[in-house]
Amino acid sequence: MNNVFYYETQIGKITIIENGKAITHIYFGKVVFEDAHISIETPLLKKANIEINEYLIGKRKIFDLPLEPEGTEFQQMVWRKLQQIPYGETCSYKDIAKGIGNINASRAVGMANNKNPIPIIIPCHRVIGANGKLVGYAGGLDLKEKLLQIEGIVL
Missing domain, CATH: 1.10.10.10 (Winged helix-like DNA-binding domain superfamily/Winged helix DNA-binding domain)
Structure with a gap:
């Protein structure tokens, strides 16, 4: 099951998704899903949002998040x-x-x-x-x- 939450940032709305253990997707704008996504702010999604906002104001240079991008x-x-x-x-x-x-x-x-x-x-x-x-x-x-x-x- 994937968790999704939407955040407003200084670059606009972003959508962050995690699979229960790692960040899997970030989208620019709000993306609405009809399947297998629960809209809930988990501690990992909240941490990702904090780190992204720190980056956007120049306070963070390295991200400390588990990532699991799917691809070849x-x-x-x-x-x-x-x-x-x-x-x-x-x-x-x-x-x-x-x-x-x-x-x-x-x-x-x-x-x-x-x-x-x-x-x-x-x-x-x-x-x-x-x-x-x-x-x-x-x-x-x-x-x-x-x-x-x-x-x-x-x-």
Whole structure:
């Protein structure tokens, strides 16, 4: 059974989901589910909200939450690599591809980045184009730019 709760943050409403032991999803906006989700604020969901808000005001650089994103083995590999990008730094899709041992997988890395179910905490916003430009983000490029600015990155 999944638990879901909705929070208002300085970047707007977010939906956080956990499976009883780990965070599984974060959505921008309010997402309503018709199956297998109970709307209840659990201690883990509350902790995730606190940590996200601390991050958004510049007080938190590292998240301390159990995560269980669901995805393919390749996606999992990419998401683990994303979590290794230090706060305040960016890298390209090619850098991630090289880091997972497949320099030719930039496009596949981009697709895995796009499917990241736990944005902000798994920092896909830190991945930029090889030319140094902002490229796609589930919350929109304005939000991606804002998250990078919180970390002191101005492109």
